[in-house]
Every structure is written in C-alpha cells, then in structure tokens.
Amino acid sequence: MKPIYKYDEQKIYVLGADEKISEDEDIPAGFTDVQPQEGLFLPKYNEDKRTWSEAATQEYIDSLQPDSSSADDVTMLKKQVALLTFQVSQLQKGGAS
Known part of the structure; x- marks a missing residue:
C-alpha cells in the first residue's frame, strides 16, 4: 500500500483526505503520490513539475500567527x-x- 494525497480543483491540498492504494493501482484523478512537504501553510500541487509550493499569501500566513x-x-x-x-x-x- 502507498499513500496518495488529495488536492482540489485549484490544486490545493485537502487536509485529512489522504488515502492508500495498492502499489499496482493507478493514482486516481485529483490525487498524487508526492507528499506535501512540511512547513507549507496552503500547499498547491503542480502536476507538470510534480511538486508542492506555497499558495498562501503573506497576509494569510500572518493571520495564523499568534x-x-x-x-x-x-x-x-x-x-x-x-x-x-x-x-x-x-x-x-x-x-x-
């Protein structure tokens, strides 16, 4: 079994919607086997590069800080x-x- 990570229509990671599939299964649409890295506030997936990047604005990040x-x-x-x-x-x- 391998973990897969869900993202929405805007390619934003959907927290808590991860699933597991068997090694021989195809990855369904809206999922990737590339894990979002730690430290991203609003991970956004790039299908072409198969990478995650920060989609949150600095204002949004600042609003989350105490x-x-x-x-x-x-x-x-x-x-x-x-x-x-x-x-x-x-x-x-x-x-x-």
Whole structure:
C-alpha cells in the first residue's frame, strides 16, 4: 500500500483526505503520490513539475500567527502586579513597626 494525497480543483491540498492504494493501482484523478512537504501553510500541487509550493499569501500566513503584542501586554501586567505586591508588602512592614 502507498499513500496518495488529495488536492482540489485549484490544486490545493485537502487536509485529512489522504488515502492508500495498492502499489499496482493507478493514482486516481485529483490525487498524487508526492507528499506535501512540511512547513507549507496552503500547499498547491503542480502536476507538470510534480511538486508542492506555497499558495498562501503573506497576509494569510500572518493571520495564523499568534498576536505577539498581547503576550507582551500580559508580561508587562505581570511585572506591574509583582512590583505593586512588593510595594504593598514594604508598606505593611513599615506600618507594623
């Protein structure tokens, strides 16, 4: 058995639609035995070259990335909370003596 990989009318890989066929079977239309390489966000198949390439725009790829500014905001808030907690504890020590 060998794996085959499905692509749609626009030659875009259909995730989760892989199948297996026996070695002597012909590959059906809309499938290839060339595996899409890792790291492609939207693999597109070129039947003539028998290769996969990136079809996603940079804007699409960027939209899939986590928003780094929100992570920075959380880090900044954690630091502020730690500082305020320290200051409150210092005030409490000074007020108790």
